[in-house]
Amino acid sequence: MGLLQNLKDSISRAVDGLFTADEPKRIGIYGPPNAGKTTLANRIARDWTGDAVGPESHIPHETRRARRKENVEIERDGRTVTIDIVDTPGVTTKVDYTEFLEHDMDKDDAVRRSREATEGVAEAMHWLREDVDGVIYVLDSTTDPFTQVNTMLIGIIESQDLPVLILANKTDLEESNVKQIANAFPQHETIPLSALEGENMDEVYTNIAEYFG
Amino acid sequence: MPSATSNPDGADDPTDGVRIDMISGARMEGLTGMEKIRLILDGVRDGNIVILEQGLSPDEESKLIEVTMTEISPDDFTGIEIETYPNPDAGNRGLLDKLMGRESTQKLTVIGPANRIETLHKDENLISTLVSRT
Numbered sequence: 001m002g003l004l005q006n007l008k009d010s011i012s013r014a015v016d017g018l019f020t021a022d023e024p025k026r027i028g029i030y031g032p033p034n035a036g037k038t039t040l041a042n043r044i045a046r047d048w049t050g051d052a053v054g055p056e057s058h059i060p061h062e063t064r065r066a067r068r069k070e071n072v073e074i075e076r077d078g079r080t081v082t083i084d085i086v087d088t089p090g091v092t093t094k095v096d097y098t099e100f101l102e103h104d105m106d107k108d109d110a111v112r113r114s115r116e117a118t119e120g121v122a123e124a125m126h127w128l129r130e131d132v133d134g135v136i137y138v139l140d141s142t143t144d145p146f147t148q149v150n151t152m153l154i155g156i157i158e159s160q161d162l163p164v165l166i167l168a169n170k171t172d173l174e175e176s177n178v179k180q181i182a183n184a185f186p187q188h189e190t191i192p193l194s195a196l197e198g199e200n201m202d203e204v205y206t207n208i209a210e211y212f213g
Numbered sequence: 214m215p216s217a218t219s220n221p222d223g224a225d226d227p228t229d230g231v232r233i234d235m236i237s238g239a240r241m242e243g244l245t246g247m248e249k250i251r252l253i254l255d256g257v258r259d260g261n262i263v264i265l266e267q268g269l270s271p272d273e274e275s276k277l278i279e280v281t282m283t284e285i286s287p288d289d290f291t292g293i294e295i296e297t298y299p300n301p302d303a304g305n306r307g308l309l310d311k312l313m314g315r316e317s318t319q320k321l322t323v324i325g326p327a328n329r330i331e332t333l334h335k336d337e338n339l340i341s342t343l344v345s346r347t
Binding site: 092094095097115118119121125126128129144146147148151152155156158159160 | 274278282283285292293332336
């Protein structure tokens with residue numbers, strides 16, 4: 001019964017894909033907190049639409065709601081790829097409001113931010129299971145990629161057969177170590193970039209067009 | 214079947230040490246996804262370390278994160294620390310496995326309260342964690 005249901009679900013997904021092929025694909029920007037997801041989303045949106053997606057901050061969990069920028073048209077090699085960008089809250093397995101107190105917040109603000117952050121993470125997981133067609137996974141190349149959140153999220157993405165691009169962000173920083181990220185996820189292509197400085201965005205856009213077009 | 218979170222001796226005082234529940238694959242096999250998540254979170258919220266012989270599927274891990282987020286509350290529960298080895302075969306499932314939704318969950322998994330378990334080192338072959346009593 002379980003096998004038949006799985007087979008039915010697989011066929012249903014394939015048929016759905018056929019009938020929605022012309023609609024813009026929803027590409028979720030995922031990763032741990034402070035990896036630079038919103039900075040990247042803003043960079044892409046500004047480069048191709050002129051608008052931003054949301055505010056950027058060095059304080060963790062600045063993005064606490066998934067934000068979608070629709071109909072981003074990326075031109076590559078004479079053709080246009082249209083995608084919706086979904087900037088998601090950073091995924092984590094823990095949120096402690098006391099960590100926000102270190103960023104000059106009073107307790108009420110810190111508790112409110114932590115509550116919103118937990119809702120945002122749950123929302124991000126729901127989007128990943130139900131509502132995205134591909135994933136841009138953003139990692140801070142100055143930090144260790146061998147974390148459980150990264151391992152689990154990449155596993156979840158792979159289990160759903162979603163196309164995924166891994167971006168090693170913050171290459172403008174001296175401590176950046178792109179090779180470490182490539183070694184952590186050798187089954188996927190890793191592209192270095194600085195979303196903040198706009199470095200290597202050409203390669204990023206070429207790969208977005210190739211993977212999600 | 215006795216609950217993994219009950220203590221038949223009544224010796225539940227967390228100051229005595231750290232309680233570890235090692236749950237076999239056979240024990241988890243008969244449970245639904247939500248029952249597994251409840252079993253894990255009930256144990257972790259009691260301050261225990263839960264070790265799963267066979268781990269969770271990616272979909273169950275996704276739901277574990279989601280349910281954990283809904284249970285976090287200030288000054289009470291700050292979430293979980295969870296550790297498994299990266300799965301080197303994850304990207305190499307066969308076509309039939311994908312078609313049938315078969316996923317390998319053969320991975321030892323350690324889960325504990327975020328305020329009591331800290332990862333010291335992790336790579337493909339070694340996970341080193343520090344567990345505190347309080």
